[in-house]
Amino acid sequence: EDKVVQSPLSLVVHEGDTVTLNCSYEVTNFRSLLWYKQEKKAPTFLFMLTSSGIEKKSGRLSSILDKKELFSILNITATQTGDSAIYLCAVEGQTGANNLFFGTGTRLTVIP
Amino acid sequence: EPEVTQTPSHQVTQMGQEVILRCVPISNHLYFYWYRQILGQKVEFLVSFYNNEISEKSEIFDDQFSVERPDGSNFTLKIRSTKLEDSAMYFCASSVPNEKLFFGSGTQLSVL
Numbered sequence: 001e002d003k004v005v006q007s008p009l010s011l012v013v014h015e016g017d018t019v020t021l022n023c024s025y026e027v028t029n030f031r032s033l034l035w036y037k038q039e040k041k042a043p044t045f046l047f048m049l050t051s052s053g054i055e056k057k058s059g060r061l062s063s064i065l066d067k068k069e070l071f072s073i074l075n076i077t078a079t080q081t082g083d084s085a086i087y088l089c090a091v092e093g094q095t096g097a098n099n100l101f102f103g104t105g106t107r108l109t110v111i112p
Numbered sequence: 113e114p115e116v117t118q119t120p121s122h123q124v125t126q127m128g129q130e131v132i133l134r135c136v137p138i139s140n141h142l143y144f145y146w147y148r149q150i151l152g153q154k155v156e157f158l159v160s161f162y163n164n165e166i167s168e169k170s171e172i173f174d175d176q177f178s179v180e181r182p183d184g185s186n187f188t189l190k191i192r193s194t195k196l197e198d199s200a201m202y203f204c205a206s207s208v209p210n211e212k213l214f215f216g217s218g219t220q221l222s223v224l
Contacts, residue, residue, distance in 0.1 A: 034212060042116075042203065042215040043155065088155065099145070099168050100213060102155040 002027045004103035006089050012109045017079050021106045023089030024071040031092040033065055033072050034100065038086040079110045114138045116216035118204050124222045125194055133189045133219045135204030144187045145205040145213065146179065155203065161187065194223045
């Protein structure tokens, strides 16, 4: 059965700290791994990773995929209170149609 | 940025009643999806829709559920006879092939 496991489940840090969120997966016919940020309602897209070892970066956020060890990490440097959210890892597997299999998410709380 | 819109934002219904959740996907997208998130649990795939037919569905998407694209712009999810356990946030999403999914803000369905 396809599985996506995120750790930690929750994390509380102070502003300015750096955090690393983890996502491991077991998916049939892996196609891509995506990170989303969920604040109030809709998950908003962060990164889409398809190739191993290539870091994707957007401001203070970066992510990398290891297809051999079947995991990805999401790094956030110099955290701000606005980074507080649930970070969702999702993997596209099976056959086509971009269907995503989500992990349970990591709840990040950044305190001033 | 273009966005997926969902209506209503909240829906309260009695057990056994039919509900229709509505979505307007992004106009040039070809794939449409419904996901749901029960409170405190992970986002779960329900169904994907392409070329006017269901391309994939999960075990959750049983005979009580149906989807339709009635007029070329709307994409609806119908639950024929709601159960208490159908209470969840329902997310619509859309995409172009092999690209990230854009999620709507969700419809919070409460079945009493």
